[in-house]
Amino acid sequence: MAAAEELHFLLVPLAAQGHIIPMVEVGRLLAARGARVTVVTTPVNAARNRAAVEGARREGVEIELTEVAFPGREFGLPDGVENMDQLVDLAMYQAFFKAFWSMEAALEEYVRALPRRPDCLVADACNPWTAPVCDRLGIPRLVMHCPSAYFLLAVHCLAKHGVYDRVVDHLEPFEVPAFPVRAVGNKATFHGFFKWPGAEKFDHDVDEAEATADGLLINTFRDIEGVFVDAYAAALGRTTWAIGPTCAARLDAEASASRGNRADVDAGRIVSWLDARPPESVLYVSFGSLAHLRPKQVIELALGLEASGRPFIWAIKEAKLAAVSEWLDGEGYEERVGDRGLLVRGWAPQVTILSHPAAGGFVTHCGWNATLEAISHGVPTLTWPIFSDQFSSERLLVDVLGVGVRSGVKVPTLFLPAEAEGVHVASADVVKVVTELMDGGAEGAARRARAKEFAAKATAAVEEGGSSHADLTDMIGYISELSTKKQLGEKSTNNTEADAALSVVPS
Incomplete structure (x- = not known):
């Protein structure tokens, strides 16, 4: 069996920051064990994430970044559009995934040119086009999932028991069958990936690639999702490892500062502002890279934050929209909230903020990375899901773990009546739920205590002796053994073919 130092892992993330970030963190964990790690992505995404990789290399963790050309132009995408946060409509999404699916030949050409075949290819679950490459070249393949195990299992149960086919109305309520907890x-709120018209082939390919993988990786840990991980592994019949939260292996703000999108404000200014606030008093507001609020909802949220009287930091990327920018400037909003509110018109250094003692709450879209960062830093959440798996993350945070408060969002914006103009939560209700999250009553104190307990468990999980550390060790051993078997099998096949050829040669 080969040692970790002799293994080469090829990582192929989906071109979305919520997928690239945990994949690079997995690469860092593998490289820290001595394995050789290569992250394969497109030129634009390589440029975005080069700082994180170079930072790891400066620390002595050897991760390589390799570029494969993205054929976006062939599918009608503008040059330079290579990440999901650049897509603006459903037509672009379909073109984006068609372009990705067509990268199979380029990836195979790259792998064939390597002096030695990789021992394992780790593919994002949304990259099933890597499966035929591994099949042809005899490379063990793992599928990595970036949403929660809760979501994965719920969607599987709903599909297996025919609920998606039986329920026509997207808003008709149902209970998830054969699920470990009541859900x-x-x-609309249990919407799986690739479940839109025209994406049927994508959906089939994803399922097939998962069903034939040599194993599954999930960025979670057993103290929060053990029952869901085990049930999903049993349902798929695949060896499954919970190796997260990958962010918990790097909780230091400075080391985690470069994560694909450059902050639009100096981190030092943020820290100075936070230093002047009492412990657990500041509300941090961010909706990630893909989720967007409608302008009317942005305004309602702004008015609610103002009326709440709480200090807050808001990474308000919607401020780059004309309607929002004009309202903020025309109303003199920043002047009114004064030094109590810090608006970052774009990206904020999230880890720096969440890791600061002044952070007391996090208004989040419940993307899985943001959810894990909140858990890992022990910060209670105000849940504001926008689409897909985010509603499952909300259920996990509020109903299962008891570390969150619901904002009141019931369905994705798509399912709101037109007259609502995208407004889920009115300003008065924002005040109410912010007060519930941030107040120090008995219930709030218990919620905060639970959040700190899970943070300690998250750190313990990735340390030596922890469940995720053990799962990663087991995965490395599994791949080492599997790679050795495949190499021996290939040699045996080559020898058999050579013997057969010799047997027909005249003596």
């Missing part, structure tokens, strides 16, 4: 929702 009530509807098709």
Whole structure:
């Protein structure tokens, strides 16, 4: 069996920051064990994430970054559009995934040119096009999932028991069958990936690639999702490892500062502002890279934050929209909230903020990376899901773990009546839920205590002796053994073919 130092892992993330970030963190964990790690992505995404990789190399963790050309132009995408946060409509999404699916030949050409075949290819679950490459070249393949195990299992149960086919109305309520906990929702809030018209082939390919993988990786840990991880592994019949939260292996703000998108404000200014606030008093507001609020909802949220009287930092990327920018400037909003509110018109250094003692709450879209960062830093959440798996993350945070408060969002914006103009939560209700999250009553104190307990468990999980550390060790051993078997099998096949050829040669 080969040692970790002799293994080469090829990582192929989906071109979305919420997928690239944990994949690079997995690469860092593998490289820290001595393995050789190469992250394969497109030129634009390589440029975005080069700082994180170079930072790891400066620390002595050897990760390589390799570029494969992205054929976006062939599918009608503008040059330079290579990440999901650059897409503006459903037509672009379909073109984006078609372009990705067509990268199979380029990836195979790259792998064939290597002096030695990789021992394992780790593919994002949304990159099933890597499966035929591994099949042809005899490379063990793992599928990595970036949402929660809760979501993965719920979607599987709903599909297996025919609920998606039986329920026509997207808002008709149902309970998830054969699920470890009671979970009530509807098709709008239990919406799986690739479940839109025209994406049927994508959906089939994803399922097939997962069903034939040599194993599954999930960025979670057993103290929060053990029952869901085990049930999903049993349902798929695949060896499954919970190796997260990958962010918990790097909780220091400075080391985690470069994560693909450059902050639009100096981190030092943020820290100075936070230093002047009492412990656990500041509310941090961010909706990630893909989720967007409608202008009317941005305004309602702004008015609610102002009326709450709480200090807050808001990474308000919607401020780059004309309607929002004009309202902020025309109303003199920043002057009114004064030094109590810090608006970052774009990206904020999230880890720096969440890791600061002054951070007391996090208004989040419940993307899985943001959810894990909140858990890992022990910061209670005000949940504001926008689409897909985010509603499952909300259920986990509020109903299962008891570390979150619901904002009141019931369905994705798409399912709101037109007259709502994208407003889920009115300003008065923002005040109410912010007060519930941030007040120090008995319930709030218990919520905060639970959040700190899970943070300690998250750190313990990735340290030596922890469950995720052990799962990663087991995965490395599994790949070492599997790679050795495949190499021996290939040699045996080559020898058999050579013997057969010799047997027909005249003596």
